[in-house]
Amino acid sequence: MDDRGCLAQPLNRAPHAAPALGTAKVLPRRRNFRHLLSVRGAQANGRLALIVEHLTPILELNIPRGAGFTAAIAIIGSAALFGVVRGGHVSSIVAQFEEARDAAANALGFQITEIAFFGQQQVSRNEILATAGITNRNSLLFLDADTTRAQLKSNPWISDATILKLYPDRLQITVREREAFALWQESRKVSVIAADGTVLEPQVTQRFAQLPLVVGRGAANRASDFLALLDRYPAIRSQVRAAILVAERRWNLRLKNGIDVRLPESGVETALDRLIALDRDKKLLSRDIVAIDLRLADRVTVRLSDEAALIREEALQEKKVKRKGSAV
Secondary structure, three states: OOOOOOOOOOOOOOOOOOOOHHHHHHHHHHHHHHHHHHHHHHHHHHHHHHHHHHHHHHHOOOOOOOHHHHHHHHHHHHHHHHHHHHOOOHHHHHHHHHHHHHHHHHHHHHEOOEEEEEOOOOOOHHHHHHHHOOOOOOEOOOOOHHHHHHHHHOOOOEEEEEEEEEOOOEEEEEEEEOOOOEEEEEOOEEEEEOOOOOEEEOOOOHHHOOOOEEEOOOHHHHHHHHHHHHOOOHHHHOOEEEEEEEOOOEEEEEEOOOOEEEOOOOOHHHHHHHHHHHHHHHOHHHOOEEEEEOOOOOOOEEEEOHHHHHHHHHHHHHHHHHHHHHHO
16 A cells, blocks of 8 residues: 555556457447447338328228229220220221111111202212212211211312201202302412312313413412402403412413503502503504503503514614705
């Protein structure tokens, strides 16, 4: 013991050795790993409890017997429907269904046995039936009047149609046709058009050869108004071979004698009045000219033919020679 009553420590006693480097790190890691497992386990248990809490109402549902079979049938049916749509078989299936439906109605006495036609002139009865899609297999019971009317109006000659179903087996079809109004030429292609610009025939037959001719892009839709204006000038209208729409803005007239009359974009009536006056007073349209320009309000420009221009030039030269001779 020392002088303070404490046990003396031997001087040669080895101090506490520091733990080895490896031991000092392994023990804390083991403790941390176990702690991490315990924390994660608690979190996992919490999540599991939350999942069970949400699934409990579903698990407690009273699912009726056969629900699984019904669901399987629904899935198979959906897959079959998808295959039908994806494969493009819907139209054929619908057609088969309609044929079976019409056959059943026909067996009950609703087969169409008589069809009355009214109003057709340019369109034949067979064309009307083909356009409407009516055959001897259709039943009156399932014939859709609105659909039939829409199909008939797809024919350019038919502007409107009325479908009347007279049960049990009679059908009445009344059509209102467009009238051939003019010939329209664009890009060297000539068609028969109605007054509203509808192309009635892509080619011109002999029965339409005498219709007035309009030429140019957009001329079909503007022909009705312009030709109505020309009708107010019968002296000019009778000499017109073709009306040509230039740049969709103004008209030129090609007369039967080959003269081109260039009309202004606006004030067409005034220009035509001037043309009539010039023809009445100076026989302008009977002269050897190729063009008359009426586009300017304050003047009229006339272009002579090559022969007329040559004759005029010779006449002018002859006058000059005579003037020189008289001056000498």
